[in-house]
Amino acid sequence: MTDIQRSAKASDPGAHLGPDDLRRIHYYLKLTQAFEERLIRLYKQGQIVGGVYTSRGNEATAVGSAFALEARDVLTPMHRDLGAALVKGDPIRELMCQFLARGNSPTKGKDSNLHHGSRERNTLGMISHLGAMIPVTVGAALAEKMRGSGAVALTYIGDGGSSIGDFHEGLNFAAVYRLPFILIIENNQYAFSTPTRQQYLCQRLADRGVAYGIPGVQVDGTDVLAVYEATRDATERARRGDGPTLIESITMRMRGHSEADNFSYVPKEMLEAWDAKEPVARFENRLLEQGLLDAAQVIATEERIAAVLDDATQFALDSPMAEPAEAARGVYAPSKED
Numbered sequence: 001m002t003d004i005q006r007s008a009k010a011s012d013p014g015a016h017l018g019p020d021d022l023r024r025i026h027y028y029l030k031l032t033q034a035f036e037e038r039l040i041r042l043y044k045q046g047q048i049v050g051g052v053y054t055s056r057g058n059e060a061t062a063v064g065s066a067f068a069l070e071a072r073d074v075l076t077p078m079h080r081d082l083g084a085a086l087v088k089g090d091p092i093r094e095l096m097c098q099f100l101a102r103g104n105s106p107t108k109g110k111d112s113n114l115h116h117g118s119r120e121r122n123t124l125g126m127i128s129h130l131g132a133m134i135p136v137t138v139g140a141a142l143a144e145k146m147r148g149s150g151a152v153a154l155t156y157i158g159d160g161g162s163s164i165g166d167f168h169e170g171l172n173f174a175a176v177y178r179l180p181f182i183l184i185i186e187n188n189q190y191a192f193s194t195p196t197r198q199q200y201l202c203q204r205l206a207d208r209g210v211a212y213g214i215p216g217v218q219v220d221g222t223d224v225l226a227v228y229e230a231t232r233d234a235t236e237r238a239r240r241g242d243g244p245t246l247i248e249s250i251t252m253r254m255r256g257h258s259e260a261d262n263f264s265y266v267p268k269e270m271l272e273a274w275d276a277k278e279p280v281a282r283f284e285n286r287l288l289e290q291g292l293l294d295a296a297q298v299i300a301t302e303e304r305i306a307a308v309l310d311d312a313t314q315f316a317l318d319s320p321m322a323e324p325a326e327a328a329r330g331v332y333a334p335s336k337e338d
């Protein structure tokens with residue numbers, strides 16, 4: 001282990017969180033899961049066009065990392081980070097309209113998925129090109145540093161996306177300028193149908209941090225508190241002015257790449273082994289064992305979530321699609337004639 005890795009050793013899981021925080025984390029994990037179940041159903045009913053990419057297996061990474069951020073921090077969720085968008089405060093009705101491409105959605109029906117951002121909540125909207133949001137989020141970190149705001153900027157990349165040139169350029173720039181930047185690699189064992197052994201030869205993607213002179217930390221991505229603490233440590237380092245951190249969160253993509261993919265190429269035994277560590281149930285069981293939740297509270301949370309999702313689904317279904325003219329609006333900067 002190098003000095004850089006040793007200095008980035010994560011704090012004890014959950015050491016900085018009280019019982020109410022733990023129950024809030026549980027709520028967001030369950031909400032993410034239930035929201036995506038709803039999206040799958042709507043997709044199968046033909047209500048959602050395009051693709052649905054769920055975060056099954058990644059919920060703890062998205063929720064745990066976003067929970068470590070403050071409102072002023074900049075966040076760029078990627079395609080498996082619905083939980084992060086929820087923690088950062090994206091309204092559920094608004095998100096549902098976005099997935100259903102309604103005219104009143106953040107992108108006004110031009111797109112679906114998490115391709116939207118909010119200045120109010122300091123979130124940046126992702127584009128599909130993997131890796132492209134790394135330099136963009138590094139740019140946000142540079143802006144925050146120049147402003148002296150004390151805010152950090154965080155984004156994610158998959159194991160597959162970590163091989164792209166933007167990964168190197170973004171991290172190197174952030175390291176050299178000691179920017180308050182955090183990059184989380186969501187290592188979920190597959191990039192579409194390509195397993196990690198065909199993607200890179202290094203032992204751990206976290207070791208790439210050494211190449212940039214920054215800490216590279218590996219965390220158990222099925223343990224929401226481990227992700228939270230590693231991210232929290234990284235935010236502290238960033239706010240001290242010590243620069244970026246690379247975090248590799250080890251997890252498993254528990255469903256297909258998208259809902260159009262039956263993931264028959266993933267060995268059954270592999271899925272079964274990871275199922276035993278499924279992040280949402282794992283955290284729920286932990287809270288039940290610790291007496292921080294009881295069975296009745298779990299049911300009440302599930303009912304509350306179902307009601308919120310019923311409301312948002314109906315709201316979105318009742319919302320009109322965009323007018324055709326909307327397709328051209330907001331795409332180019334207005335000219336003098338406009």
Ligand SMILES: Cc1ncc(C[n+]2csc(CCOP(=O)(O)OP(=O)(O)O)c2C)c(N)n1
Nearest residue numbers: 080128129130158159160161188190191192
């Ligand atoms: C530059 C680029 N190449 C290819 C794609 C198509 N694509 C979208 S997601 C994906 C798989 C990405 O795998 P990974 O980075 O491991 O993320 P995961 O989907 O597993 O979370 C691919 C190939 C893309 N969006 N951008």
Ligand SMILES: [Mg+2]
Nearest residue numbers: 158159190191
């Ligand atoms: Mg992957």
